[in-house]
Amino acid sequence: MINLTKVGISVAVLSAAFFTLTFASPIQIHAGFELLGTVEGKIFVRPINGPGSDNLTYQDTIATCYSAGYRIATLETQAQNDVVEPFTSGEYGYRWSWIDGIDLQTPDAFFSVNTGRNLTYFNWTKWGQRPLIGKDENNCIRISCNSGDCGWWDVKCTDRYSVICEVPVGN
Numbered sequence: 559m560i561n562l563t564k565v566g567i568s569v570a571v572l573s574a575a576f577f578t579l580t581f582a583s584p585i586q587i588h589a590g591f592e593l594l595g596t597v598e599g600k601i602f603v604r605p606i607n608g609p610g611s612d613n614l615t616y617q618d619t620i621a622t623c624y625s626a627g628y629r630i631a632t633l634e635t636q637a638q639n640d641v642v643e644p645f646t647s648g649e650y651g652y653r654w655s656w657i658d659g660i661d662l663q664t665p666d667a668f669f670s671v672n673t674g675r676n677l678t679y680f681n682w683t684k685w686g687q688r689p690l691i692g693k694d695e696n697n698c699i700r701i702s703c704n705s706g707d708c709g710w711w712d713v714k715c716t717d718r719y720s721v722i723c724e725v726p727v728g729n
């Protein structure tokens with residue numbers, strides 16, 4: 559039995575300064591998840607803060623997203639990062655979260671489990687990816703804000719955080 563919460567999204571479209579058109583687009587969000595935003599044909603969601611929601615290994619997140627009909631978010635552009643990143647800030651409780659990308663290590667490349675390709679967009683913080691090239695234990699990607707330093711960090715896949723999930727608009 560799937561329990562869905564209906565969320566109405568109002569989208570304001572400004573057309574050439576002549577008129578503003580407002581319309582509602584109902585988006586179904588799975589129970590236990592919250593909407594972060596939509597951009598470029600993707601809906602980004604994450605588990606609502608609660609017991610266990612920030613205690614997921616990278617591997618756990620695959621099942622967590624999938625069980626609700628989602629997949630772990632692949633942030634492929636700056637616009638997609640812009641939608642997600644603010645929700646990891648202090649204003650939203652510093653919820654550090656997994657995103658798609660596994661380090662292949664030789665040479666340093668991050669493979670997307672969703673697209674089957676290497677990532678080409680990155681948003682490493684200045685501390686985020688160490689070493690830049692070479693083997694280490696930090697093979698998964700966390701997006702987080704810490705003391706205003708927001709962006710991506712390569713971390714151990716067995717660390718425990720929340721997760722950002724995505725689903726294409728229309729699914």
Ligand SMILES: *[C@@H]1O[C@H](CO)[C@@H](O)[C@H](O)[C@H]1NC(C)=O
Nearest residue numbers: 609610611612613614615718
């Ligand atoms: C996180 O999950 C692990 C493994 O299920 C468990 O042992 C641990 O107690 C949990 N920690 C918290 C803070 O929930």
Ligand SMILES: *[C@@H]1O[C@H](CO)[C@@H](O)[C@H](O)[C@H]1NC(C)=O
Nearest residue numbers: 636639640641643680681709
């Ligand atoms: C990372 O993303 C943030 C917000 O999404 C943006 O402000 C910043 O310029 C980006 N940094 C880099 C290095 O691309």
Ligand SMILES: *[C@@H]1O[C@H](CO)[C@@H](O)[C@H](O)[C@H]1NC(C)=O
Nearest residue numbers: 662664665666667674675676
């Ligand atoms: C990803 O990058 C690695 C390392 O450069 C390379 O060996 C691999 O072929 C690339 N994968 C794809 C699907 O392009």
